[in-house]
Structures are given as structure tokens and as C-alpha cells.
Amino acid sequence: MAENLLIAGATMYTFERFAQEIKQALVATGLLTEDQIDLSVPKAKGATGDLALPCFKAAKAQGGNPAQLAQQLAQQLTLPADGLIGTVEVAGPYVNFSLRQAAFAAEVLHDVAERGEHYGCADNATGRTVIVEYSSPNIAKRMHVGHIRSTIIGQAIANLYACSGYQVVRDNHLGDYGKQFGVMIAAVQRYGRPDAEGEAALEQMEGIYQRYNNLLRDAAAADEEFNPDAEGDLDDEARAWSLKLEQDDPQAVELWQWMVDLTKAANQRNYDRLGVHFDTQHGESFYKHLLGEVINAAGESELAERDNGAVIIKDLPDARGKTLPTFLIQRSDGGTLYITRDIATIKHREATYDPAAIIYIVGQPQELHFRQTFALARALGYTDAELTHVSFGTVFDAQGQALSTRKGNMIYLEALLDESYTRAKALIEQKVAEGKTTLSAEQIDAVAKQVGVGAVIYNDLYQDPKRNITVDWDRMLAFEGNSAPYLQYMHARCCSILREGAPLAADYSAALLVHPTEQSLLKEIARLPEVVREAAERFAPFVIADWLYATARAFSAFYDACSVLKAETAELRAARLHLVDATAQALRNGLALLSIQAPERM
RNA sequence: GUGGGCGUAGCUCAGUGGAUAGAGCAUCGGUCUUCUAAACCGACGGUCAAGGGUUCGAGUCCCUUCGCCCACGCCA
Numbered sequence: 204m205a206e207n208l209l210i211a212g213a214t215m216y217t218f219e220r221f222a223q224e225i226k227q228a229l230v231a232t233g234l235l236t237e238d239q240i241d242l243s244v245p246k247a248k249g250a251t252g253d254l255a256l257p258c259f260k261a262a263k264a265q266g267g268n269p270a271q272l273a274q275q276l277a278q279q280l281t282l283p284a285d286g287l288i289g290t291v292e293v294a295g296p297y298v299n300f301s302l303r304q305a306a307f308a309a310e311v312l313h314d315v316a317e318r319g320e321h322y323g324c325a326d327n328a329t330g331r332t333v334i335v336e337y338s339s340p341n342i343a344k345r346m347h348v349g350h351i352r353s354t355i356i357g358q359a360i361a362n363l364y365a366c367s368g369y370q371v372v373r374d375n376h377l378g379d380y381g382k383q384f385g386v387m388i389a390a391v392q393r394y395g396r397p398d399a400e401g402e403a404a405l406e407q408m409e410g411i412y413q414r415y416n417n418l419l420r421d422a423a424a425a426d427e428e429f430n431p432d433a434e435g436d437l438d439d440e441a442r443a444w445s446l447k448l449e450q451d452d453p454q455a456v457e458l459w460q461w462m463v464d465l466t467k468a469a470n471q472r473n474y475d476r477l478g479v480h481f482d483t484q485h486g487e488s489f490y491k492h493l494l495g496e497v498i499n500a501a502g503e504s505e506l507a508e509r510d511n512g513a514v515i516i517k518d519l520p521d522a523r524g525k526t527l528p529t530f531l532i533q534r535s536d537g538g539t540l541y542i543t544r545d546i547a548t549i550k551h552r553e554a555t556y557d558p559a560a561i562i563y564i565v566g567q568p569q570e571l572h573f574r575q576t577f578a579l580a581r582a583l584g585y586t587d588a589e590l591t592h593v594s595f596g597t598v599f600d601a602q603g604q605a606l607s608t609r610k611g612n613m614i615y616l617e618a619l620l621d622e623s624y625t626r627a628k629a630l631i632e633q634k635v636a637e638g639k640t641t642l643s644a645e646q647i648d649a650v651a652k653q654v655g656v657g658a659v660i661y662n663d664l665y666q667d668p669k670r671n672i673t674v675d676w677d678r679m680l681a682f683e684g685n686s687a688p689y690l691q692y693m694h695a696r697c698c699s700i701l702r703e704g705a706p707l708a709a710d711y712s713a714a715l716l717v718h719p720t721e722q723s724l725l726k727e728i729a730r731l732p733e734v735v736r737e738a739a740e741r742f743a744p745f746v747i748a749d750w751l752y753a754t755a756r757a758f759s760a761f762y763d764a765c766s767v768l769k770a771e772t773a774e775l776r777a778a779r780l781h782l783v784d785a786t787a788q789a790l791r792n793g794l795a796l797l798s799i800q801a802p803e804r805m
Numbered sequence: 806g807u808g809g810g811c812g813u814a815g816c817u818c819a820g821u822g823g824a825u826a827g828a829g830c831a832u833c834g835g836u837c838u839u840c841u842a843a844a845c846c847g848a849c850g851g852u853c854a855a856g857g858g859u860u861c862g863a864g865u866c867c868c869u870u871c872g873c874c875c876a877c878g879c880c881a
Contacts (some may be wrong), residue, residue: 247824257823259861269861296861297824341881378881488880512877527877534879541881544823570809571876596810597874605874630843639841654843665829666818669810671874677830678817682843685818686831692843700840741821749819754830763836763845783840805843 216732217310221287225254225300228288232279234272237259245299252299255561255727259296269296286373304722305714306784311729312713315785323731323792324366331559334369334552334588335361338479339565341378342466342486343387343408346473346616348598348606349566354616355663355798357564358479359744362796367739372482372556379463379486380544383412385445388458389437390415392444396461401469402617408462409608415441468764473616476656478798487585490670492541493547500583501532501546511535521578530575545576546585553586560589562742567594567669593742596671605673614674623680624655630682631805653800655680657687664744664797665752680681685752687799690790693755693762697787700767700780707784708777715778720761724782728789735796744797751793758786 215223222242230237239261242254258276262269270293287310289303315322337357340350357373364622365371390411397407418437447455467484474480498514501507508515514533521527532543552558563573573592580586595603598614607613628651635647642650662679665686682688701707716725723801730750738746767783770776791801 241822241823245824246820246826250824255824259823263861284815294824333809381881383880410869462860510878515878517878527807529878531878536879540879544881566875567810568875569881572881594810599874603819603873634841634843640841641841670818671811673817675817681830684843686829686843688843692841696841703840737821745819749828756828760846762840766840768840805841 216314217287217307217729218733220310221300221307222254222347224286224288225466226257228280228282229256229276231281232276234276235265236507239264245297247294250294250297250299251290251301251515253302254300256298257296258298262296272296273298285760288443296685298659302726304569304717307422307729308336308713308716308721308725311725312781312785315788316729316781319788320792320795322788323735325368325732325736327368329368329559330370332556333364334371334372334374334556334558334561335564336374336376336561336722337361337483337564338474339376340380340470342384342468343405343412343462344466344668345402345405345409346470348614351563351614351619351659351666352595352598352663353566354474354477354479355660356593356668356744357562358477358798359664359747359796360562360564360593360739362798363735363739363744363747366735366796369559372558372687373480374483374550375484377463377466377484377486379459380488380491382445382538384448384459384462385443386415386419386441386642387462388444388448388455389410389441389460391462392440399466401472402615404465405469407491408465408772424643436669454610455770473620476620476652477660478800480657487541487544487548490547490551491539493550494543497543497550497583498533498539504583506579506582507532512537516575516579519575519578519582521574522581527575527578528571532579542576542579545572546580547579549576550585553588554788558586558588560591561586563590563592565594567596570594591742595668598672598674600674602678603642603673619659619679620656624651626680627651627655627658627682627688630654640805646804650802650805653802654682654688654691654805657691657794657799658682660797660799661687661690662746665748666744667743687794688805690751690794691799692805693758693799694787694794694801695803695805696762697758697783697790698785701787702803703768704776704780704783705782709776711781712774713778713781715775716782718761718765720757720764721779721782724754724757724761727757728785731789731793738796747793747796751790751797754786754790754793758790 225242226237226240229235229312240256241260242256245252245255258269262272267365273293273296276298277291280291282288287302289301289521317324335357338350338354340346361371361373362644387408393415394411397404399407415437424600441668444455463486501516502514504514504520505637508517512530512535513532515529517529519527530542533539549561552561552655565573570592577590580590599605604610616694628647631642631647631651631654635642660682716722734746734750738744765779767776767779770779793800
């Protein structure tokens with residue numbers, strides 16, 4: 204993917220041009236070849252420089268001494284007069300290259316101004332399609348923590364691929380298929396439809412589903428309607444509805460469709476609050492016409508064995524050649540399984556989109572399922588797309604128990620967003636009372652929504668999704684330190700300065716931005732394009748979050764050290780206003796990649 | 806048992822073979838008459854789970870061991 208972004212004609216951002224200049228100058232010495240050049244960012248505390256060449260590799264290839272080679276290189280380098288390279292220093296086996304501050308500042312600010320809200324993104328379309336499957340809640344149930352993680356992480360990954368020049372298909376793969384829908388329909392017939400809306404309606408659905416299930420089991424003794432004689436009937440009833448549904452019985456389909464619509468409407472409220480949208484929301488049932496083909500194709504292959512009517516796949520190797528555990532693609536009663544439907548889905552996607560990649564945002568417990576799915580889809584020749592399972596860790600409560608509805612420790616999306624909004628609003632009202640900011644009641648409400656949602660999103664995106672999470676409300680909804688509200692606050696401060704300092708001068712001298720905090724801030728802003736690329740390649744939104752935090756901190760340090768509106772000279776004021784403008788734009792762009800809003804006041 | 810993930814400061818986490826391992830929270834100490842203190846500056850805090858190996862160089866790669874989480878043919 205990195206190659207795609209460097210093809211001729213693509214816009215190169217400042218840091219790329221800097222690296223390019225260094226490579227060209229190094230190769231021109233004739234002392235090493237391009238493949239021996241591996242530039243890195245200097246980490247040593249005393250090191251001066253913005254990019255470094257460690258000389259170990261080249262020296263080894265030539266049988267020489269790294270420190271000597273570094274010396275020779277530094278002596279024989281000829282630098283372009285008006286380029287980005289400022290000074291070159293040798294530190295032992297390293298050659299350190301520093302940016303020429305004036306040129307660097309001008310080019311970074313120019314990059315941002317020119318690209319605006321697209322700054323950081325690849326501007327050349329790859330012409331390739333990526334499908335991102337995320338959120339994927341179940342019909343007739345509330346979205347719980349797992350779906351929340353999938354929704355938020357998936358949305359960010361989809362954003363990252365769109366920003367990287369891919370055509371992105373955002374696919375909400377709804378859980379609308381399976382035996383439980385027979386029970387669900389029977390339960391609705393018996394207890395009636397919910398009278399609430401939104402998540403409350405789904406909560407009622409969960410309730411009657413549970414109640415019906417309890418009736419089926421002996422645990423139903425407590426239910427006043429329990430009648431031992433009816434038990435067998437109840438089971439038959441559910442089974443009958445399940446069968447009717449599969450046979451497209453009009454009444455069953457109508458009830459099922461009603462549940463789908465109810466659930467979609469309820470979830471849509473939450474998606475709207477989160478700013479999440481999808482291009483397609485097909486459920487598993489959408490792919491059922493392909494199930495027969497899948498089973499036939501697999502059944503005829505050498506991979507399959509039949510056992511009492513079931514179709515079993517044995518000894519299938521995965522992408523790394525490891526043999527996967529045996530699994531079924533057809534039950535002995537002829538029914539299909541989750542994996543059968545997932546493979547049918549791949550077949551459909553290949554035919555519909557010809558994707559370069561399909562990215563699944565699903566929890567870690569399904570790691571084996573996806574290895575099996577991918578391996579079988581490949582073995583059947585259904586796709587040549589890159590298939591990736593981005594797995595995320597489990598959420599545990601403070602006692603170390605996994606969250607579950609039955610234990611009563613589950614966290615649902617609506618309640619989480621409400622809690623976050625309430626906390627944000629209380630904090631904003633406190634700031635207003637302290638005279639720190641002035642906002643109307645309407646503005647308080649709007650900002651509380653943006654800050655509340657931002658905190659929830661950031662909690663899922665600031666770290667590697669692989670990690671398990673322990674519930675801690677204070678940390679989840681933190682408004683200080685490394686948190687969304689901090690990032691939003693720094694953006695709002697930028698906006699405040701820009702309001703006061705408007706309009707921006709058409710002519711200004713970026714060369715005046717030589718204060719250490721100004722240069723540090725510029726360097727952070729300049730990193731965004733490479734950060735976007737890395738985040739996409741690693742399926743890692745937290746790389747963006749890291750960058751946002753570093754950039755916001757750099758701005759904060761600048762804000763503290765340098766007054767913009769009361770700068771020493773009018774020229775410096777003008778230049779700093781442009782720096783603040785670029786900072787605001789870069790922060791907005793980074794936040795947008797995470798689907799976090801950037802209020803102008805807070 | 807087999808396979809996957811994780812193990813870095815008291816807690817939550819970055820660190821993708823390069824130089825003296827970094828942040829936030831917590832604790833302690835400074836900084837608002839100033840462009841918003843949701844902030845800034847400083848201090849404290851480390852046997853990178855343990856042991857071996859690979860190499861100029863390992864938190865990072867390989868092997869072994871330990872601990873935690875998860876998965877493993879008729880749920881999704």
C-alpha cells in the first residue's frame with residue numbers, strides 16, 4: 204500500500220520530500236546504494252535532527268566501519284540550496300539530518316492550506332474497493348459492549364481506508380438468521396409486541412424471548428402462566444415458526460420483517476448519535492440463496508466428509524499451512540451454520556464488488572471461526588481478496604467477570620451515551636458557572652453531546668483493540684489528559700484565537716516561526732500523512748489517537764509559551780495565526796478519522 | 806491437550822531490529838489580572854513476567870518456562 208501512495212503524480216507531503224532529498228543526496232555521494240538507506244527518527248535525548256541514517260547496514264555490506272562511513276557521508280554530501288535539509292551532523296555511527304526551519308514551516312503550512320479537510324489523505328484514488336464489516340448487531344436485541352466496540356473501531360477503520368484512496372463499502376452484517384427467530388416469533392404471538400420505542404422496545408423483546416425460553420425449561424416454575432402440560436406444545440410451536448420462516452410463510456416473514464425494522468429503527472438512533480452510517484445493511488438471511496451452492500461445492504471437494512447427514516470439513520490448512528480443527532458446514536438435520544453463511548457472503552461480495560480486501564471487525568473469541576472461514580473460502584476459490592479479521596478484546600467488569608445480560612452487568616449503548624452526555628453537561632455547566640466560558644443553553648446541550656459522544660468513541664480507539672478492557676466509568680468517560688475532550692478543547696482554543704484574530708493575512712512569513720514550540724507543533728502537523736498510512740496498514744485507529752494527543756500537547760505547549768494575538772510584531776502575529784489555523788485543520792481532520800466532532804467553542 | 810491473544814512505572818497504556826524505554830491517571834511541588842487552568846512546567850516512579858538463543862545492536866525476532874484471557878464438529 205505504501206507503494207501506491209508514492210506512484211508518480213501523487214502529491215508528496217513535506218516529510219516525504221525531506222526524506223526524498225536525503226536519499227538523493229546520499230546516493231549521489233556514491234558511497235552507498237539506495238537499498239542500504241533506512242532512515243529513522245532520532246530517539247536519543249541529546250540527538251539533534253529530524254531524520255537519521257544509521258550506518259550499520261551499509262557499513263556491514265561494504266565491510267567497513269559504521270562511524271567512519273557516517274563521517275565520509277557527511278563530508279561528501281552536497282545539499283540542494285533551497286531544499287528542506289538544514290544541517291547534517293554525525294553522531295558516532297549515525298548521520299543526523301535537520302530540517303531547514305524556514306522552508307519547512309512554509310511547506311507544511313502550504314500543504315495544509317492547499318489540502319484543507321483532505322490534508323493527511325492520499326489524493327490519488329487506488330481504484331480498489333475495500334469492504335469493512337462492522338457493528339453487526341443481532342435482530343431483536345440491544346447492542347451491547349461488543350457491538351459498540353465493533354461499531355466504533357469499524358467506523359474508524361472504514362474512514363482510514365477512504366482517506367487512503369480506497370472505495371469503501373461499509374457493511375452492517377445483521378444477525379437475522381437462526382433457530383432463535385422461531386422462538387422469538389412464538390414469543391411475540393404469545394405475549395404481544397412491545398409498546399416502547401428504541402432500545403426499550405428491544406429490551407422488552409429480550410424479556411419475552413427469555414420468558415418464553417424459561418417456559419420451555421423447568422426453570423419456568425416461577426412463572427404464573429406455567430403449565431406443565433403446555434411445555435411440549437411450546438417447543439413445537441417455536442419449531443413450527445422456525446420452519447415456517449425458512450419456507451417463506453407470509454405471516455412468519457411479516458413478523459420477522461417487523462422485528463428487523465424495529466431493531467434497525469432502534470439502532471439507528473444510536474448510530475445517529477455516534478455519527479455512524481452504512482452503505483449496506485444486509486443480514487445473514489440475505490445470502491441464504493447461496494447456501495446450497497456453498498454446501499454442494501464444499502461437499503464435492505476432497506475436504507468434506509459426511510457424518511450422519513452432517514457435512515464436515517477436516518484437515519483444512521490455514522494461510523500459514525497449519526491444519527485447522529474440524530468444523531461443520533451443514534448440520535445433520537440439513538440446517539446451515541454461521542460459517543456457511545459467512546462463506547456465502549464472501550461469494551456474494553466477490554461477485555458484487557470484486558473487493559481488494561474484506562475487513563471484519565469482530566471480537567477475539569471468533570478468531571478461529573474466521574481462520575476457518577477464510578481458509579475454506581480460499582479453498583473453494585471464492586475470492587482472491589485479502590481477508591482480515593480485526594479482532595478486539597473482551598470487556599470485563601471491575602470484578603473481572605465478562606459482561607453478560609444474565610449476570611446483569613451488561614452495558615448498553617444508549618445508557619453509555621446518556622451517561623457520558625450527563626457527565627459532559629455537568630462539567631460544561633460548571634465551567635460556565637466558573638466564568639471560564641460563555642455558552643447559551645442550546646450551545647451547552649450541543650457541546651455536551653459532542654463531548655459526551657467523543658469521550659465514548661475515544662475510549663475504544665485510544666489503545667490497541669486487541670487488549671481486553673476492564674470497565675471503569677471514570678476512565679471511560681475521562682475528560683482530562685489523553686481523552687477526546689482534551690483534543691476537542693485544544694481545537695476549540697484554536698478556534699477562539701482564530702475568531703479574535705480574523706481575518707488571516709494573505710501574505711505572511713512562515714520563516715518567523717522559529718520558537719521551539721512552534722517548530723515542534725509544525726513537525727507534529729507534518730506527520731499526519733504518514734500516520735494515516737500506518738494506521739490504515741495496521742488497522743489501528745489508535746495510531747491516529749496517539750498522533751492527535753501528541754499534536755494537541757504540542758499546541759498546548761505553544762499556546763502556553765507564545766501569545767498569538769499579542770505577539771511581539773504584527774508579522775509574527777500573522778504567521779502564528781496561520782500556524783493556529785493549520786493546527787485546527789489538522790486536529791479536525793484527525794478527529795474526523797475517528798468520527799469525533801470538533802466543536803468550535805466549549 | 807492443541808491453537809490464538811496478552812504480560813512494559815502503583816493503575817491504564819504507547820514503544821513494528823537502532824542511540825540514555827515514553828505518555829496519561831494517581832501522588833507531591835509550582836503556574837490564572839494575560840488568546841478558555843478541560844491547561845502548562847517540574848518531581849516521584851522500571852530486573853520490559855523468567856531463563857536461554859540469534860547479532861554490531863533485542864522491550865521488539867527464535868526457543869523453553871510461568872501467569873492471565875479466549876477458542877476448539879451440529880449456537881452466533
